Amino acid sequence: MKAEKNPSFQADALSHKLGAFLDVGSQEKTMLELLQGPQSFIGAGKEVVYEGQNNHAAYVLRKGWVCSYKRLRDGGRQIVDIQIPGDFLGLSSLLLRTSDQGFISLTEIELAKINTNRLQEVLQTTPRLAAALLWAVSRDQAIVVEHLVNIGRRDTMARTAHFLLELHARLSLVGLGTVDGYHCPLPQSVLADALGVTAIHLNRVLRQLREDNLVIFRDSAITFLDRERLARFAGFDLTYLDHKASLTD
Amino acid sequence: MKAEKNPSFQADALSHKLGAFLDVGSQEKTMLELLQGPQSFIGAGKEVVYEGQNNHAAYVLRKGWVCSYKRLRDGGRQIVDIQIPGDFLGLSSLLLRTSDQGFISLTEIELAKINTNRLQEVLQTTPRLAAALLWAVSRDQAIVVEHLVNIGRRDTMARTAHFLLELHARLSLVGLGTVDGYHCPLPQSVLADALGVTAIHLNRVLRQLREDNLVIFRDSAITFLDRERLARFAGFDLTYLDHKASLTD
């Protein structure tokens, strides 16, 4: 089940993710492949879609990490969400002419452009797959909402813990997590921009989490020392990631 | 154009809102009416949909104010968004079996249940109207994202100003705003829960905004004293409310 033992696994993260919602048959798997147009490989730190871009495309992230963000007048930025393999980029804002968020690659990435015509076909002809795709979009929204709650109501320590636990759950769903941790290529400055705090303060909070024997973030790796206790401390309840869709039965 | 001069106006807030995106023809207006099932009238402070409710319905809010929120373990709550006449309730999470947010009425309200079967019909047979509905859903998402940015990156004073300006823009779109203000039935405690601060601190910040001759919140009414300056101060840029959809032309 480890990603490095099965190279095709990561590239197929999307179908694996959807598999959490329904069994993806081989025909549906083919449809899913057809949805995805030409691949592109992009280095780290590149703007994939910029804020205000017109008629931007939507993509499936096949490898690597991306974040979506909004810039502020004063030069700061707020990271809205982190995208990991199997996630969509810009799908939900496809209907708006201009993207209100920017997307930037955090590592080297592999993207597949979504063929919008085929997408409409799929939505009309393959109801099960359509439901699965809409489920994924709804889940992305729930993630943003939980992020809002996280920033609005938890102090930095619980907030950080919650965020790291969420990433673990999401990565595990696409086979990129281990029992007690995961590879996390984010620099502290990016994590800070996601959590709405300064990098300096985040650094202190990470030290506190480490000294409390809860979680260690070192050498681009998250290691949970006591995930149960951490989840209790953070008030982490993963039902928002776990929703079953209402059309299943 | 004033709401009080045209009583039918408010009840038709949705079609008016969609009118900002495309001209709603009379046939489309009829479809829109057919979408909406039986009305219900509910008093203030009632739970319309509770957190974790299964197989909840979706509604159009025709009159009054509602908020969507999530509760935390410790008893606190974070208000995710405020709904005003013409807004949907629970539409985007219709595909998830359980609602991850609760909805509570903030005033007396009038709801129309959305007929889900008819909705699917509309989506397939009336593409222009379908696009308009999806536009509205995308816009709601953009509002939540901007809320996230607001809480993550602005101090309470700018945050409050931004939130009040957003409400003004949204209310104006459905004919419920005046040039320099609007009726705002929110108690300070609710506003505080939306902004992620304590009611006490919000109270002080509102005083500051008043003393700086920017905006007055008194007797359930918002009055802007200098909207230009306030918008500059808050970094308010309403493009996220104003998006045109990409399928218009």
Next chain:
DNA sequence: CGCGCTCTTGACTAGGGTCAAGTGCAGTGG
């Protein structure tokens, strides 16, 4: 009249931001 609710204000505390200095390390060039 008294109860409860919202709003207001004061005094104190603590969480988080700002400024500043310093460490460790990978990459580059002498």
Next chain:
DNA sequence: CCACTGCACTTGACCCTAGTCAAGAGCGCG
């Protein structure tokens, strides 16, 4: 092989924003 540079991370000292605790004011309602 060893400076030199740049970047991410670390730590300390200080200050300010926002939370906590507490008390009181204004007002609608039974």
